[in-house]
Amino acid sequence: MSASLLARDLSEQIAGRQVVVVVGAGVSIAASGGAKAASWTGLLTTAIDRCEQLAHNLPAGWGERIRGQIDSGDSYELHSAADNVTHRLGGRHSGKYRRWLRETIGRLRLRDPAAPEAIARLGAPIVTTNYDDLLEQATGLTR
Secondary structure, eight states: OOHHHHHHHHHHHHHTTOOOEEEOHHHHHHHTTSOGGGSHHHHHHHHHHHHHHHTOSOOTTHHHHHHHHHHHOOHHHHHHHHHHHHHHTTOTTSHHHHHHHHHTGGGOOOSOOHHHHHHHHTOSOEEEOOSSOHHHHHHOOOO
């Protein structure tokens, strides 16, 4: 199928309200100008850094092992790394964990609104897997 036919088909699907746009980290990376915390692997790396700064009973070589899990690109290893740093930061409801999120994702600022604005112009419902509010900053949409 040619690109023009695909574009026309997609336009018809959007007009018929048969499309939902799912936004992930790629849009946050673009909108933030490539901020480290905008990507999942970058965010996990900032968590390792925070754990090492706090240095609460970390086993020798812990940071290098967790960075190795992240660098592997394997989804199981990434989830394991996320669970590990979450635990080391006191769990999802702890002050250390929440402060880390505020100081990373919570401080992401819109640098390039092109991708979020283009998505909003589609007029389709938007859902996001992201923790940040870059879509809202760019479009004025609310959660």
